[in-house]
Each structure stands twice: as structure tokens, then as C-alpha cells.
Amino acid sequence: MKKTVVIDVVGLSKSVIGEHTPFLKKYIADRHITTIEPVLPAVTTSVQSTYLTGKWPTDTGIVGNGWYDRVDSEVKFWKQSNKLVNGDKIWDKAKKEDPSFTSANMFWWYNMYSTADYSVTPRPQYLADGRKMPDCYSQPAELRDILQEKLGQFPLFQFWGPGANIKSTQWIADASMINDDLHNPTLTTIYLPHLDYCLQKFGPDFSKISKELNEIDTVVEQLVAFYKKKDAEIIILSEYGIAPVSKPIHLNRLFRENSLLQIRVERGLELLDAGASKAFVVADHQIAHIYINDPSVTEKVTALLKGVKGIELVLDREAQKKHHIDHERAGDIVVVADKDSWFTYYYWLDDAVAPDFARSVEIFKNQATTRLKCL
Secondary structure (H helix, E strand, O other): OOOEEEEEEOOOOHHHOOOOOHHHHHHHHOOOOOOOOOOOOOOHHHHHHHHHHOOOHHHHOOOOOEEEEOOOOEEEEOOOEHHHOOOOOHHHHHHHHOOOOOEEEEOOOOOEOOOOOEEEEEOOEEOOOOOEEOOEEEEOHHHHHHHHHHHOOOOHHHOOOOOOOHHHHHHHHHHHHHHHHHHOOOEEEEEEOOHHHHHHHHOOOHHHHHHHHHHHHHHHHHHHHHHHHOOOEEEEEOOOEEEOOOEEEOHHHHHHHOOOOOEEEEOOEEEEOHHHOOEEEEEEOOEEEEEEOOHHHHHHHHHHHHOOOOEEEEEOHHHHHHOOOOOOOOOOEEEEEOOOEEEOOOOOOOHHHOOHHHHOOOOOOOOOOOEEEOO
16 A cells, blocks of 8 residues: 555645745645535544544544533543544554555544554643643553653643644654654654644734744645655645634523523632533534533523524534434534634633633633634
């Protein structure tokens, strides 16, 4: 089989390729560029799972970056086990055809305990005193030590949050090339996150993101040059593009005002009690899952949603089938925002009692303030 590398440049779209990305502009000018029709939702984990399995969210079960676990009665985002993704991956199918086929998954999500031959993914150390230390996880385990010996500790805090910068993307690119020299996998999938946070903060405003565009352009050029020397087929793609929004939709606040939400007070601050609520919302950019614990309020919830400006689609279980998102993990109702709106998770009515994580960036709780669209 032809040696292949798939480079996932997060947030890359035609709207940001130009004078600040000279390599990419020249590279695609001589090649075919395709506009990808996205799955619903066009968010990281759903799109990546579809790329790797060729299946819809209704089949993979990845209905968003997170969902409500009805058994644990907990909202769970950014879990890591590959066993959450239903369906054979492309490397499973390829190995059946050619037992000598090998694969490396470099930071695409759901990357723990997968059937890929080589994998590396963020995995902090959680210490007894509450600290979170930068680290990563690999298969085989010794690959982590080899990479960190050569490249230094994986820069976790430059991967997520307000400190995100080119350092983590460069580390991933360098690690991918080192792994290729060590193991020469037939297929390598590489995740480059650099544009995600700057685009979420500023949208495609070149006066504010030109530096980041130039930085990612340089890293992509390094990877393309490296894999060209290996005579590899090179595929550059993205999961979504990002554009500005101006209208937040606070569905949990609406539900609270209509006696559907249950709130706990801890240390004087408010927390949503999902398991005790009659209905509540799990927001994920421009899509939101509404989970209904008390079926008697279903009509009330539906009526409330139909009166909200900024909602473009209201999908019950039957309507979800058309959009290939009808899975048990999906909300009883799924709503999609219009082009200028996005969903918040906010449920407090007074900022003085907002939870402590509301004013920080926390990978499991923060919601972006931009909308996601297809390329």
C-alpha cells in the first residue's frame, strides 16, 4: 500500500489561506482542493471519528465533543478511550487486506487503547495535591520516553487554554517525524491544533491572527518536505472552519427560569445538577443536546425552544435520523444555531454566584465563543 500521511490542520479553511500562508497558498494552487460537506456536528471528535471510520455519528456514537452519560448522570467531555468510537478504523480495514500495514495516530482524539500500532496523545499527570502536570501517553509506552528525551516534556499548557501557541504544534510535528524515522508506518495521522484558539478568540481577523497563520504555514511546510522525501501521499484537511458570531443563546438559563433545572450551591457558588434536573442543555458551539429526565416536560421544552431566536433547527428523535445523529448518546432533542448565533452552557443568573471555572479556560468546562462551519 502507498505510504500516506494525513495532516489535520484545525480551523483551516479557504478563508484563511492567502498572503499569511504563502506555502499553503502555493501548495494548493497546483493541486485539487475539495470542499468537505461536514457531518453534524462539525466539531473535532465527531469529524475525526467519521474520517477514520467512514461512518456517521449515528454509527460511531460520537455525537459531539461530549454528552450526558445517562448511567453515571454526568456530563462528560473530551474522554480519551478509543473504545467509545464504534466501528472499524481505516487501519483495521487496511491491515485485513495487508497484514504488513502499520499505522501511527499522532494526537487525533480518542487515541488511547486503539488498534493503531503507534499512538501519542495528551495525558496529564494528576497529582495527589491537585496539581495537573504536563505529560502525554503513548503506545507503545516507551515511545513517550523516547520522544520526551529528544523533544522535552510535552507542552500541555501550550496545547490547551490561554497559553496555547505554536510550541505544542511544533512538538507534535517533530514527534511525528521522529516516529516515522523510527517505525516507518504506512499511514500517519497528524493533528495540528495551532489555529484553534486564536480563531476562537478573534475569528478570521488577519490583523490579529497573521502571526499564527504564518507559524502554522511553516510547520506544514516542514512536514510536507519531510514526507515528500519519504515518497508519501500527502493529504491536508481540516475538521471545520471558524467564523465570527455575535448572539449567544443561554438555553440553560431559560430552562432554569421555567423550573426545569436543579441547582446545587457549594461554597456559595452554583453548580448545575444534571441528574436531578427535569431537563437541561449540553452546549457544544453551534449545536446543543437537550436531555429530558422527566418525560412529562417534553412538550413544555419543545414549546420553549420554538420561541428562541437564533435556533435554526429543532430535531426530535425522528428528525435526528435525517441528519445521522440519532444515537442513544444524543440529546432527546438536538438544536442547531443559525449562522450568527452560538450556545452557551451558562445556567447562573447572577455572576456573583457563577462557578469558579466560569472565568477560566478549562478543557472540560469551557465553551467557545465562536461558531464552527465546514470548509
